[in-house]
Structure formats: structure tokens, C-alpha cells
Amino acid sequence: MTLTEKKSIDYRDRIIVALDVKSKTEALELLARLENQVKFVKVGMELFYAEGYPLIELLKKRNLRIFLDLKMHDIPNTVGRTTAQLTRLGVDMFNLHVAGGSKMMEEARNQMERALIARQERPLLIGVTQLTSTDERILREEIGIAKSVKEIVLHYAKLAKKSGLDGVVSSALEVKSVKEACGPSFLTVTPGIRLAGESAHDQKRITTPKQAINLGSDYLVIGRSITKAENPAKTFETIVNSLNKLSN
Numbered sequence: 001m002t003l004t005e006k007k008s009i010d011y012r013d014r015i016i017v018a019l020d021v022k023s024k025t026e027a028l029e030l031l032a033r034l035e036n037q038v039k040f041v042k043v044g045m046e047l048f049y050a051e052g053y054p055l056i057e058l059l060k061k062r063n064l065r066i067f068l069d070l071k072m073h074d075i076p077n078t079v080g081r082t083t084a085q086l087t088r089l090g091v092d093m094f095n096l097h098v099a100g101g102s103k104m105m106e107e108a109r110n111q112m113e114r115a116l117i118a119r120q121e122r123p124l125l126i127g128v129t130q131l132t133s134t135d136e137r138i139l140r141e142e143i144g145i146a147k148s149v150k151e152i153v154l155h156y157a158k159l160a161k162k163s164g165l166d167g168v169v170s171s172a173l174e175v176k177s178v179k180e181a182c183g184p185s186f187l188t189v190t191p192g193i194r195l196a197g198e199s200a201h202d203q204k205r206i207t208t209p210k211q212a213i214n215l216g217s218d219y220l221v222i223g224r225s226i227t228k229a230e231n232p233a234k235t236f237e238t239i240v241n242s243l244n245k246l247s248n
Ligand SMILES: O=C(O)c1cc(=O)[nH]c(=O)n1[C@@H]1O[C@H](COP(=O)(O)O)[C@@H](O)[C@H]1O
Pocket: 018, 020, 044, 069, 071, 095, 128, 130, 131, 132, 133, 169, 170, 191, 192, 193, 201, 203, 221, 222, 223, 224, 225
């Protein structure tokens, strides 16, 4: 079954909970509050820069799948060499900024292939397109890109596919056009998820979990809606159940 076929999917496997906390202690507290419900977690810059490799090993021992979100963006040689290190670390998914260009992405893909050890499952290499915290005004007035968000995301997605990446990070609002242009098996990982009526905080392009799935997202990255909830385990379970009802 391909990722985009919605039949009998357990959305527990498709929700990546962002462990946006500052220490191992806080990460473990959060996991305890999630009561072992979660299968896939995201470790970002804040937690990785504080705790590094030992934390990744600890999460792996707990059989959690790991998206290491370091959003690499540098010259091809540097990103390629770093990619080799992250491949050896044995995470399931990691990302880089498509804005670094095709040479950078190709080098990352090549170095990843070379760093793989026997029987190691290849991590998914995902390109960040246009951050979900940005909108048309920021794109035009601050960053100086005279395209719509949809156009730039699509442009980045096509370049990422051509450069050998497995998929992209975007908001769910752009998923349909990405899938149309890059094919159903090109993965879409979508943050900017909020429950109905919640504050968007620093996010600009948001959808609810149900909207994201209906728009074709493969993986939902959810942080504060779950981690700051009074009962994170219950909130996670409620979201999973509502999504599972859509497909089963
Ligand atoms: O690469 C990411 O994960 C990412 C890309 C993006 O465009 N927007 C975005 O919000 N993220 C990450 O997704 C998570 C969203 O968190 P919440 O806004 O709390 O749900 C954060 O950890 C962000 O770093």
C-alpha cells in the first residue's frame, strides 16, 4: 500500500509530535504525559543542540521513530558531509532547506547513500519549502520573492524531487498542487496544524488535522496543540481517533 492510499491507516503512525522542549528531562516528562501513545517524534534544534546524540539513542531505545529537524542550509560540501553523520546516527527522517539549491540536495542524497551500513533502512530526506510561519506579505516585502506562496512551494517541491529528495515540508494548503506536480508517492510533511478555534501563535498557514488529511498530507507535524494541552495523551488520542474514522 502506498502512503497516499487512505484505507486502514492508523494515523498514530502519521502524526509526528514535536518535542519542542529544552532538555532531556523535559522531553522525558512530556513523553510520560503522552503515556506511550506516540510512535513518531520530532527532535528540533533546541533539544538536539542541548542533548545531542545520547538523546537520539535514548529515543531509539524506546522504539520511537525520529524526525531530526535541523533544517540544514549550507554549501553542498558541508551539507553532504553532515548528512553522512546524520545517516550514521540512524534517524528515520531529516530535513534541509530546498533554498540551498540542487547541488546541495544532490550531495546530501549521495552522501546519505554512501554512509548507509548493511541492512540499514534509508532515512527519508525531506526538503523544507516555504516555512509555515510565512505568508504572501512576508515573502514579497521581507524576503523579496515576487511569487505567491503556492507558486514558490511548487517550485521548491519540483526542484526537491528532481534532486532526489523523498518529499517536502509545506503547509497542508499546498499539498494538492505538490502531489499533482510530483506524484502521489512524493511525501508531504505538514506542520502548521491547529485544532479548530485554537491560536495560530507564530504560524501563518494553518489547517486542522482533518483538513490536512483531506488535502492529502502524509505526515502531520503537531507541536503545541498536543504538547501544551492539559492532557496531551487524551488530545493525541482524540486526534488519532477522529482521523482513523475518516479512513476506516
Ligand atoms: O520543518 C518543520 O518541522 C517545520 C517547518 C515549517 O515550515 N513549519 C514548522 O512549524 N515546522 C516545525 O513544526 C513544529 C510546529 O509546531 P507547532 O506550531 O507548535 O505545532 C515546530 O517544531 C516547527 O519547528
